[in-house]
Amino acid sequence: MAELLLNPHRVPSYRSAAPVAGPRSFHSRLPGYAPTPLRSLAPLAARLGIADLRVKDESARLGLPAYKVLGASWATYRAITLRLGRSPEPWADLAQLRLNLRDLPPLRLVTATDGNHGRGVARVARWLGWPAEVYLPRGSAPARLEGIRSEGALVIEVDGTYDETVARAAEAGTATDTLLIQDHGWPGYEEIPEWVAEGYETIFAEVDEELSRPGHAEPDVVLVQIGVGTLASAVVRHYRRPGLSTPPVLIGVEPTGAACALRSIAAGQPVMLAVGADASIMAGLNCGTPSSAAWPAMRDGIDAFLAVEDGLAMRAMRELAEAGVTAGESGAAGLAGLLALLQPEHREARARLGIGGAIRVLLLNTEGATDPDAWARVVGRPSA
Ligand SMILES: Cc1ncc(COP(=O)(O)O)c(C=O)c1O
Numbered sequence: 001m002a003e004l005l006l007n008p009h010r011v012p013s014y015r016s017a018a019p020v021a022g023p024r025s026f027h028s029r030l031p032g033y034a035p036t037p038l039r040s041l042a043p044l045a046a047r048l049g050i051a052d053l054r055v056k057d058e059s060a061r062l063g064l065p066a067y068k069v070l071g072a073s074w075a076t077y078r079a080i081t082l083r084l085g086r087s088p089e090p091w092a093d094l095a096q097l098r099l100n101l102r103d104l105p106p107l108r109l110v111t112a113t114d115g116n117h118g119r120g121v122a123r124v125a126r127w128l129g130w131p132a133e134v135y136l137p138r139g140s141a142p143a144r145l146e147g148i149r150s151e152g153a154l155v156i157e158v159d160g161t162y163d164e165t166v167a168r169a170a171e172a173g174t175a176t177d178t179l180l181i182q183d184h185g186w187p188g189y190e191e192i193p194e195w196v197a198e199g200y201e202t203i204f205a206e207v208d209e210e211l212s213r214p215g216h217a218e219p220d221v222v223l224v225q226i227g228v229g230t231l232a233s234a235v236v237r238h239y240r241r242p243g244l245s246t247p248p249v250l251i252g253v254e255p256t257g258a259a260c261a262l263r264s265i266a267a268g269q270p271v272m273l274a275v276g277a278d279a280s281i282m283a284g285l286n287c288g289t290p291s292s293a294a295w296p297a298m299r300d301g302i303d304a305f306l307a308v309e310d311g312l313a314m315r316a317m318r319e320l321a322e323a324g325v326t327a328g329e330s331g332a333a334g335l336a337g338l339l340a341l342l343q344p345e346h347r348e349a350r351a352r353l354g355i356g357g358a359i360r361v362l363l364l365n366t367e368g369a370t371d372p373d374a375w376a377r378v379v380g381r382p383s384a
Pocket of ligand 1: 066114116117183225226227228229230231232283284285330331366367
């Protein structure tokens, strides 16, 4: 049902560079900013026999149904700061920011996506009053295409895999009036995906703030979905930061049909898998190549990798729906990983990871019902 690989390359003493403070202050000035809820799923935790289960619920973030806009906006901000040659500060809202950017010629934001990141980039372009060009693999869910179009972006469907779509966008993003804002890195293109990962720090800064209140405690285990690994690298950066006395166990979760990080860890180096658009229903995780910008953090800092079947993701969607959390296929993947991890066949692996019964677990619901028809089919009722 699920493949579990303990990471033989993990460096127990590995510490990341300390997370940067800028993203939270930046995001808090964007329209509609509010910390997303950290939900406590006590009945499900009791049923699973664990001490505590929290879900950071990113199903509504800055007015969009996924966390991705956090990385897209921060990376764009850093890239335009570089183009401008000086800081756009001070600004308190978008109108002032746009004014402070008036010396820049209008830029076209370009990206490839399987849905959520592209919508985030399109929203950022709209905020800045710029055009956006978003590439998706043909066969992407109509609701995801529509979501991006609704931001005013030009949507271009590519006959090919996600990885081929990324290559097409990278080509388009070389024009001088464009900015390629990709959440995927390759040799020669790593700065922007690193900034995308920096932007995700806002999620964990909010989690820390909430868990620092009396009666709350830090997690023992964090499960993170992996597509190309940018989010996982943000998790490593946060939970392997210097000075953290008891760092949690970190587990990456991928679809069986697109387990590029797990296969790369097994091979000892990044490998490229042929992953078609129908490899998994977890569309956001349907990637064949780990990001070269995220790979070192995953290799050194993630304790174990799990590959889960689509059926388990569907069960996780239903469990979360019952607990009042709307999670799309990729959003529910962390819980799918937890359900797999707690199976009797992984008892020995759990022991080797130091995972006992009374664990406190943190999951990330990274998306809401981004394909409402698919969500309704799985859960058995329409999404709200
Ligand atoms: C909903 C969702 N969760 C998780 C991920 C995985 O993120 P990454 O590609 O940074 O590993 C994605 C990526 O598209 C996504 O859309």
